[in-house]
Amino acid sequence: MRTKRMSLVEAPIDKHLRIVDIAGGESVRRRLLAIGFHKGDVVELDSAAILKGPILVRSSLSDMRIALGRGIARKITVEVLDGRP
Amino acid sequence: MAGPDAPTVIFIGQPNCGKSTLFNSIAGLKAETSNFPGTTVKHTHSRVSIEGRLLDIIDLPGTYSLCPSDPAEKTALSHLFSEKPDLIINVVDASVLGRSLEFTLELIELGWPMVVALNMMDLAEKKGVKIDPGKLASLLGVAVVPIIASRGRGVKELLNEAFKTLEDAGKPGARTWSRDVESRIEELARLLPPEFPLVANRRFTAVKMIEADRLFCDVMLGELEPGLKAEVDRVRLGIESGRSAPAYEIISAERHHQALKVAEEASLVERGRKVPWDRKVDDVIMHPFYGYVILAAVFTAFFFLIFKIGNPLETLLLKPFTSLDQDLGRHLGSNVLFHLADGLVQGIGGGIAIVLPYFVPLLIFMAFLEDLGYLARAGFLLDAFMHHIGLHGKSVGPFILGFGCNVPAIVSTRILESRRDRIITSLLIPFIPCSARTTVILALVAFYLGPWAALGFYVLNILLVAVLGRVITLFTKAPSPGLILEIPTLKRPSFRNILKKTYFQLRSFLAFAWPLLIAGSVFLSVLQAFHVDRTINAVLSPLVAGALGLPRELGVTLVFGFLRKELSLIMMLQALGTSYRDLLTVITKEQLLVFTVFVSFFIPCLSTFAMLWKEMGKKIAFLSAALSVSVAVLLAWIIRIVA
Numbered sequence: 001m002r003t004k005r006m007s008l009v010e011a012p013i014d015k016h017l018r019i020v021d022i023a024g025g026e027s028v029r030r031r032l033l034a035i036g037f038h039k040g041d042v043v044e045l046d047s048a049a050i051l052k053g054p055i056l057v058r059s060s061l062s063d064m065r066i067a068l069g070r071g072i073a074r075k076i077t078v079e080v081l082d083g084r085p
Numbered sequence: 086m087a088g089p090d091a092p093t094v095i096f097i098g099q100p101n102c103g104k105s106t107l108f109n110s111i112a113g114l115k116a117e118t119s120n121f122p123g124t125t126v127k128h129t130h131s132r133v134s135i136e137g138r139l140l141d142i143i144d145l146p147g148t149y150s151l152c153p154s155d156p157a158e159k160t161a162l163s164h165l166f167s168e169k170p171d172l173i174i175n176v177v178d179a180s181v182l183g184r185s186l187e188f189t190l191e192l193i194e195l196g197w198p199m200v201v202a203l204n205m206m207d208l209a210e211k212k213g214v215k216i217d218p219g220k221l222a223s224l225l226g227v228a229v230v231p232i233i234a235s236r237g238r239g240v241k242e243l244l245n246e247a248f249k250t251l252e253d254a255g256k257p258g259a260r261t262w263s264r265d266v267e268s269r270i271e272e273l274a275r276l277l278p279p280e281f282p283l284v285a286n287r288r289f290t291a292v293k294m295i296e297a298d299r300l301f302c303d304v305m306l307g308e309l310e311p312g313l314k315a316e317v318d319r320v321r322l323g324i325e326s327g328r329s330a331p332a333y334e335i336i337s338a339e340r341h342h343q344a345l346k347v348a349e350e351a352s353l354v355e356r357g358r359k360v361p362w363d364r365k366v367d368d369v370i371m372h373p374f375y376g377y378v379i380l381a382a383v384f385t386a387f388f389f390l391i392f393k394i395g396n397p398l399e400t401l402l403l404k405p406f407t408s409l410d411q412d413l414g415r416h417l418g419s420n421v422l423f424h425l426a427d428g429l430v431q432g433i434g435g436g437i438a439i440v441l442p443y444f445v446p447l448l449i450f451m452a453f454l455e456d457l458g459y460l461a462r463a464g465f466l467l468d469a470f471m472h473h474i475g476l477h478g479k480s481v482g483p484f485i486l487g488f489g490c491n492v493p494a495i496v497s498t499r500i501l502e503s504r505r506d507r508i509i510t511s512l513l514i515p516f517i518p519c520s521a522r523t524t525v526i527l528a529l530v531a532f533y534l535g536p537w538a539a540l541g542f543y544v545l546n547i548l549l550v551a552v553l554g555r556v557i558t559l560f561t562k563a564p565s566p567g568l569i570l571e572i573p574t575l576k577r578p579s580f581r582n583i584l585k586k587t588y589f590q591l592r593s594f595l596a597f598a599w600p601l602l603i604a605g606s607v608f609l610s611v612l613q614a615f616h617v618d619r620t621i622n623a624v625l626s627p628l629v630a631g632a633l634g635l636p637r638e639l640g641v642t643l644v645f646g647f648l649r650k651e652l653s654l655i656m657m658l659q660a661l662g663t664s665y666r667d668l669l670t671v672i673t674k675e676q677l678l679v680f681t682v683f684v685s686f687f688i689p690c691l692s693t694f695a696m697l698w699k700e701m702g703k704k705i706a707f708l709s710a711a712l713s714v715s716v717a718v719l720l721a722w723i724i725r726i727v728a
Contacts (some may be wrong), residue, residue, distance in 0.1 A: 008397050026331075027154060031502060031569050033147035033337040036184035039330070040338075047371065053469035056371065056476060060346055062183035063212060067465040069477050069568035 003080050008055065013045045016060060017078040024075040032072075036062060042081065056069040086556050089137035092130060092251050093168055097161065098176035099188055100147030100500075101458070101573040103204045107176055107234035108144040111135075111244070131446030135244055143168060146499070151191050152297060152333070156507070157499035157538045168285065172251050173199040174243070179209040179216055179231070180574055182352060186344035187337075193227065194259040194292065194700060195285040198250050199615070200227045201245050207236075208574055211363075213355040218507065221351035226257045235579040259288060262339040265327050270295070273320045276313070295321050296333040317683070363575035370459075370575075383459070387488065390446050397686040398442035406434030421614045428610025433654065436595075441522035445591065447489040452586040456578035458483060461570055468568050474551050475558025477568040480510045484550075487517035491693040493590075495700055503566050509557050511701050512709050515689035516550050516716070518543065522685050528654055529681045533669060553716070601692070605648045613641075618660075633721050635676055636661060646684050648691050653684045670724075676728040679721045687717035 011017050019041050036059060037043070038054055046056035046065060052065045068076075098104040112131040131142050138300045145165065148158040180266055187199060203218055222229040228246050232239030261267050274291040277283070283290045294317050328335050369375050383408050410430050419422035454460055460482045468478030487494035494514045501507045517525065532537035612618060618641040622629075625640030628655045638660045646653035657680070663671045672680075688710050689697065698706040 010669070020130065025566070027502065028566055028569070029331075030152060033334060033341075034152065034154065035569060035571060036149075036181075036187060036341070038338050038341045039334075047368070047373075052472075053373075054465055056465070056572065059184070059492065062181050062185075062348070062576075063214075064181040064184050065572045067468065067568055067570045067572055069468060069472075071564075071567040072569060075595050 003082060005079050007050050008045070008057065008068070008076040008078055009070060011045055011078050012080065013047065015044065016081040018078055018081055019043060019076060021077040022075065023077070024072065028072060028075075035066060036064065037066070038065050043078070047079070091141045092171035093141045093143065094174060094247060094251075095143045095145060095165060095168060095170040096174050096176060097145050097165060098204075099149050099178065099185055101149065101410050101571065102176045102185065102647075103234045103604075104147060104176040105144060105274055106582055106585075107202060107204065107232065107243075108142065109582075109589060110234060110237050110240055111142060112144075112699065118379055132448060135248075139337060140247075141396060143170070143255060148188075150188055150337075151293070155500060155502040157525050160499070164398075167705055171198065171496075172247055173197055174202055174247060175199060176202045176204050178235075179203050179205050180212055180214070182214070183345045183348035186348055187340045187527040190260065190340045190344055193225065194289050196256050196259065196289065197226045197253055197285065199257055200243065200246050200250050201225065201227055202234075203229055203231045204234050206231045206239075207233050208576070209352075211361055214357070215353040217353070221347070221377070224347045235576075235582050260343055262336075262343075266324055266335060266339060269320050269323050273317065276316050278313070280312075281310075284433075292336065295324065296336045340641055351459055363492070367575055369463075370462055376462075380466055383454075383463075387450060390450055392633065394446045395443040395524075399409065399438055402442060403434065404440035406430055406438055410434075421611070426606060426615035428482040428607035431601065431610070431652075432606030435606065435649070436599040436602050443524065443573060444490070444594065445587065446585040447520055448590050449583060451489055452484065452583040453578050454483075455586075456582055457575060458573045460576050464568070464570055465572060472565075474513075474554030475561070475565060476506055476509060476554060476564050479570050480506060480667060481508055483514060484517060487514045487519060488523075489520055491515055491517065491519050491689065492696045495693065495696045498700070502569075503563075505536045505563055506565055508701065508705060509554065509561065511697060513550050513554055514715060515693055515697075515709055516553060516686065518685065519650075521690070524651045525654050525681060525684055526557060529677055533677055534674060535618045541677065545687070548722075549716070553712075602649060605691070606652070609645060609648070632718065633679055634725060635680055636672060639680065643684070643687065646690075646696075647688055650690055651686060675725070679724050680727060682724060683717050683721045685717075686713055686720065688713050 007019060008017075019037065019039055022037075022039060023039060034040075037057075042060040044058045044059050044060055052070065054069050055073050056065055056067055056074075058065045096104050096108050108131075112133060131144075133140050133142060143164065145161040146157040148161040153159040153162050173192060173195070175189050178187060179185075192199060201221075201389070202223070203216065206216070209216060216231070218229045218231045228250055229248050230243040234240070260269075266314075270288060270291050273294065274287040277287060284293060301661055324332045324335055330338075370379055408624060410427060413423060413426050413430065417426060452569055463485065464478035464481040465477075467481045469478050471480055473728055479499075482500065483494045483497045486497055491514050494517070498507045498510045498514075501510060526539055526542055530542050542645060557608045567639050612621075620638035621644055622637050625643060626637045629635050629640045629643070630637040639657060642656040642660050645656045658668065661668070661671050671678070688694070694706055694710065
């Protein structure tokens with residue numbers, strides 16, 4: 001069953017999300033790969049974004065966090081994983 | 086620098102892995118160390134003797150991978166390949182093991198002798214992760230030594246292991262990837278002509294040709310080996326066809342999955358632990374409301390530090406130099422010898438009494454914030470604000486450093502990935518009131534016009550930076566790529582670590598900036614002895630007296646101001662032939678304000694200018710100077726009209 005897809009900016013907080021697509025320029029994609037964010041990874045949003053500010057993303061597997069500017073977060077598509085908190 | 090007798094050991098790791106902490110604790114181990122502050126702030130050579138055995142150790146800037154994306158990472162890589170180390174020590178943050186091992190696997194592909202320093206074991210355990218170093222070593226095929234660099238634990242064992250690996254000279258083998266990828270890489274490796282300039286080994290070269298930045302690699306290959314370029318394109322396409330993703334992404338994903346698997350096999354995760362303290366603290370520090378309250382408090386503390394510690398210390402330390410200067414004047418009269426001695430005393434005194442009282446507390450404070458991991462959090466909080474001036478949160482770190490001193494702030498812009506962001510940030514940094522300018526503002530504005538005027542000056546200064554940022558970005562076409570910033574785990578700052586960091590930076594100030602200050606001071610004193618200052622005043626008179634409406638005697642102080650901003654202040658009294666107390670009898674309050682504004686902005690100081698030139702090139706350095714002069718003249722005019 002396919003779940004609804006959305007951009008990381010619209011995703012709910014504290015839910016397991018799977019990255020299904022990373023759009024954007026090559027340099028941004030390379031940067032995300034190097035820092036450890038890949039397509040297929042499970043991530044969580046850590047806190048509500050400050051008005052127009054960046055968002056905090058936690059990688060569930062390696063337990064590290066990055067701050068992403070809204071422009072970049074908008075280009076990352078995720079889906080909410082079912083049956084998990 | 087590497088002698089023939091000492092093996093070269095390179096420390097490499099991802100940002101925030103505690104690599105420099107480890108490096109400092111090793112470099113500070115034995116008396117026979119010589120630190121070369123060298124050309125970069127973050128790349129240091131040290132020769133150390135450990136139990137009679139010599140090692141040349143090199144600390145490189147943090148890098149996430151061997152495909153560099155910012156200038157700091159490029160420095161790291163060019164040194165890695167040019168030094169041809171006998172041993173790599175890969176420092177790994179155990180608390181984010183899965184992610185860190187991606188880089189470890191990439192380093193292993195080099196096939197060079199290597200030891201993994203598994204750092205921050207304590208943090209990992211606090212997170213509920215128990216790592217088995219033995220298991221990890223057998224999975225990776227390289228030695229793994231658990232350490233806690235901030236407390237100096239495991240460092241001795243690490244060095245023993247390093248010597249052992251140096252003797253064995255055992256080379257690790259790369260892990261193979263999925264069949265479809267691996268077979269194509271083998272194919273390209275075989276196709277490389279025998280005389281081809283290999284990097285590390287055949288497989289590594291082939292991998293890099295496929296995954297490295299296409300622009301660079303393709304242009305070079307297209308020129309040198311057009312036939313081979315076609316083969317690389319074919320192999321790359323072959324890899325991409327099976328997975329419908331760019332080749333660099335596929336290769337990165339291979340490492341990613343292997344790293345996660347290794348990490349999972351080597352560690353035991355305790356489930357159901359309560360939320361650790363740092364998460365709770367972080368929730369407050371990065372809170373949409375309290376976060377800003379804390380940020381404001383931190384900045385207030387920052388200025389409190391400058392005002393309340395630096396200022397009284399300065400007065401205390403200046404006393405002996407002032408009286409020495411007066412004694413010299415009495416004994417030597419006013420000949421060339423006096424001017425020489427005067428310059429020397431001013432230079433030495435300036436370093437000790439003016440710079441150190443502000444510099445040292447600032448260094449300690451900066452080291453504290455860095456150690457805690459606060460700079461990244463400030464970047465997160467201020468990202469939205471920075472977007473208004475055309476930048477993003479990652480520029481916050483360099484800006485904060487700029488309040489201490491503009492010079493290291495400009496070096497630190499290397500962490501910015503895009504050249505556009507680097508240029509804008511470097512152009513704005515010279516407008517940040519550094520500790521030297523804070524001295525001028527305090528001594529003139531706060532003393533004669535009151536503390537509120539000084540505070541107003543500060544606020545307007547920051548507003549000016551914002552406005553300038555806005556204006557500069559009007560001229561750049563490409564938008565900023567946006568913020569991608571790792572938020573490292575909050576750490577309890579270690580006192581030892583902070584002192585060490587302060588000491589190392591202080592030493593490079595004493596070795597580099599101070600002699601420059603003394604030499605410049607002596608040189609200008611000699612100019613005065615031969616009355617060259619009168620000529621300078623005459624030349625600058627149209628600007629000083631004409632445009633700014635100031636006494637023409639102040640012309641020469643501007644030259645001093647270029648050397649160091651505080652010198653303008655010292656020389657101002659000397660030039661006007663008055664004392665601190667009677668200053669307002671010679672010039673008006675309005676003139677005082679014009680002078681302060683002009684001195685603050687009219688040009689980046691010599692060291693900042695030199696660093697801009699070195700880091701960003703001649704064009705940017707002169708652009709910055711031109712920008713400063715125009716802004717200074719404009720502001721001075723506005724004040725003349727308004728006041």
